[in-house]
Amino acid sequence: MVPPEKRATRLREVQNLKMARSAHAYVRGSTIKFYDWLEAGPVDVPEGPAVWICGDCHLGNLGPLADRKGRVAVQIRDLDQTVIGNPAHDLIRLGLSLASAARGSDLPGVVTARILEHLTAGYEAALSGDFDRAAELDLRPKAIGHLLDRSVRRRWRHLAAERLETVEPMMPLGKTFWALTDDERAALSDVFQNKDMHDLVTRLQSRGADAPIAVVDAAYWMKGCSSLGRLRYAAMLRVGEGKSSSLCLVDIKEAVTAAAPRAAGASMPRDNAVRVVTGARALSPNLGQRMVAARLLGRPVVLRELMPQDLKLEVERLTQVQAVELAAYLASVVGKAHGRQMDKATRASWLSDLQKARTARLDAPNWLWSGVVDLLGIHERAYLEHCRTYALSLDRKAA
Numbered sequence: 001m002v003p004p005e006k007r008a009t010r011l012r013e014v015q016n017l018k019m020a021r022s023a024h025a026y027v028r029g030s031t032i033k034f035y036d037w038l039e040a041g042p043v044d045v046p047e048g049p050a051v052w053i054c055g056d057c058h059l060g061n062l063g064p065l066a067d068r069k070g071r072v073a074v075q076i077r078d079l080d081q082t083v084i085g086n087p088a089h090d091l092i093r094l095g096l097s098l099a100s101a102a103r104g105s106d107l108p109g110v111v112t113a114r115i116l117e118h119l120t121a122g123y124e125a126a127l128s129g130d131f132d133r134a135a136e137l138d139l140r141p142k143a144i145g146h147l148l149d150r151s152v153r154r155r156w157r158h159l160a161a162e163r164l165e166t167v168e169p170m171m172p173l174g175k176t177f178w179a180l181t182d183d184e185r186a187a188l189s190d191v192f193q194n195k196d197m198h199d200l201v202t203r204l205q206s207r208g209a210d211a212p213i214a215v216v217d218a219a220y221w222m223k224g225c226s227s228l229g230r231l232r233y234a235a236m237l238r239v240g241e242g243k244s245s246s247l248c249l250v251d252i253k254e255a256v257t258a259a260a261p262r263a264a265g266a267s268m269p270r271d272n273a274v275r276v277v278t279g280a281r282a283l284s285p286n287l288g289q290r291m292v293a294a295r296l297l298g299r300p301v302v303l304r305e306l307m308p309q310d311l312k313l314e315v316e317r318l319t320q321v322q323a324v325e326l327a328a329y330l331a332s333v334v335g336k337a338h339g340r341q342m343d344k345a346t347r348a349s350w351l352s353d354l355q356k357a358r359t360a361r362l363d364a365p366n367w368l369w370s371g372v373v374d375l376l377g378i379h380e381r382a383y384l385e386h387c388r389t390y391a392l393s394l395d396r397k398a399a
Contacts, residue, residue, distance in 0.1 A: 002178045002222075011222060019383075020390045024059075024100045024315075026383040031056045031081060032259040034093065037378050039261075043371040046357065047263075048087040049350050051341040052282040054334070055081030055260030057090040058097035059315055062330050064151035066309035067286040068203060072151050074144060074333050075284040077312065081258045082279025084266035087338045087350070088367070094334060095119055095372040098327050100379065105318040114320070115327040116364040116372060120354065122328035126335025127351045141325035147311055154308035159249065163234075163306065169247055170217050171236060177219035180233075187297050188218050188235055188252070197303060200292045201239055201248060211240040216247065223251075230254040231299055248305050255293070255300045273300035283337040 002010045019029040027034075038045070054061060054076045061078040098119065099112045164172055171177045180188070191197060192215055202211050218235040231254035239246050255272035262268060269275045273293035281288030291304040318326070339347050357365035 004181055004220075007178065007220065007222075014222065016386075016390050016393070020387050022104055023380060023383045024097070024104045026386060027097055027100045027379055028058050028060055030379070030382070033382065034096075034375070035089075035259050035261060037375060038089070038092065038371070041371070041374050041378075043367055043374060045086065045088050045092070045367055045371060046353055046365075048353070049342055049346050050084050050263035050266050051087055051338050052082055052279045053085045053087055053090045053260065053338070054079065054093075054283060055083055055085065055089070055258055057093040057334060059094075059101060059326075059330070060097075060312055062333060063313040064148055064309060064311045065284060065286040066151075066307040068289050070307070070309060071286075072148060072309045073286055074148070074329075075286050076334070076337060077284070077287065077310070079276050079280040079283065079287070080253075080255070081260045082276060082283065083258050083260045083262045084268055085260055085263050089260060090334055090338070091119070091123060091331070091368055092371045092375070094330060095327075095368055096375050096379070098323065098330075099372050099376055101315050101318055102323050103376070105323070107318065107320055107323060111320050111323055112372070112376075113362060113364075113369070114324045116369055117362065118324040118328040119331040120364040120368065122331035123335035124351055124354060125328075126332040127339045127347050127354075129339075129347075141322065141329055143322060143326070144313075144329060147313065151309045151311050154311075156247065156308055159306060159308040160247075163249060169236060169238070171219040171234060173219060176222050177234065178222060180218060180220060183297070184220070184233070185218065188233060189215055191252070191294055191296055191301075191303070192235070192237065194292075194294060196292045197294065200290065200303070201237060201250070201305060207239055207246070214238050221251070230256060231296060231301060250303055250305050252296065252301050252303050254296075255302050271300050273302050276302050282341055 015029065019026045056078065057076070061076060063074060063077050064072050065075045065077060066072050095116050098115050102111050102115060173179055192213060198213060201207070201213050202209050214237065216236040216238050218233060221232045221234040223232060231252070233252040235250045235252060237248050237250060239248060255276045257272060258275070269278055271293065277288065277291045277293045280291055287304070290307070291302055294301050294303055342350065354365055357367060362369055
């Protein structure tokens with residue numbers, strides 16, 4: 001277990017290790033630098049329609065999500081960086097993530113061109129209105145189909161075994177879950193007395209609207225790189241009483257200022273937690289309807305019940321066929337999230353802009369190709385420098 005005063009140091013060590021493991025992991029963990037590099041680069045990114053964007057649209061942030069009734073669809077999973085911004089930024093971020101995964105899979109360079117061509121095709125198919133249920137099935141890769149099949153079969157015991165490594169009603173303190181201070185425990189108890197939180201938990205999975213909820217256990221959650229410098233907790237709740245009661249797991253994450261730039265003149269909620277929930281409801285309805293904004297220890301936080309059906313898209317090695325299929329499908333998911341916020345005329349105008357930006361040699365916008373290629377080079381250099389710094393820090397500790 002890690003005492004509160006040592007959390008930041010331990011989290012920074014974990015973040016540095018994760019980002020040193022692969023260039024693709026470094027891409028996922030460098031959102032702030034992505035926008036700095038994009039702004040400083042020579043690429044002239046077009047201004048698309050001002051809509052809610054993910055802001056951190058990489059592979060790991062898309063996957064199956066259940067709605068409040070347990071119905072599953074592939075949508076954007078993480079909206080920490082969501083803003084009303086330029087949809088072109090999501091395309092470049094997704095293209096960079098896919099291209100980095102392809103390089104990590106030792107695929108030839110020509111595959112990057114094919115990835116961006118298929119990414120463009122999938123995104124445009126969604127904008128054109130052709131991305132209906134039948135078209136989605138035609139576009140869906142086998143890997144996504146298998147992931148969805150696994151998702152819909154999952155139950156509470158699977159979530160408990162995966163997240164908690166136990167099916168007992170407790171938060172197992174250790175590597176991932178750390179003990180709370182008295183102030184943290186009291187503040188979490190107060191949060192769950194909030195009517196909005198009660199309504200959120202009881203309306204999911206056909207629970208009774210008047211069912212009582214009680215905090216069974218809670219802990220600080222060391223979850224990914226995003227925990228660094230933030231409040232991050234997990235709470236186990238019991239909903240209902242007696243034999244008809246059920247357990248649920250709630251993720252509580254502090255909402256901080258987004259690194260993604262907002263569109264000029266865009267009006268967004270000033271409270272970061274409200275911003276995240278609002279963006280989620282626009283981009284990922286399944287997730288947005290399961291989230292609520294609150295205040296904890298004087299800071300804005302987002303609470304959401306974790307559902308057994310929620311799964312992350314994990315990519316270890318890609319074949320050429322898998323890479324281009326995944327690019328088309330995931331881009332169509334993002335295109336659908338963007339496009340549902342636009343009227344027909346705006347979608348048509350944005351689609352026309354994308355199509356006019358193609359070159360004779362590449363069936364993708366030139367700014368997308370140039371942006372991804374330039375950023376691949378920048379990330380590779382920064383990743384190697386990160387690894388060098390990390391290795392030197394290990395040497396100093398060993399000395």
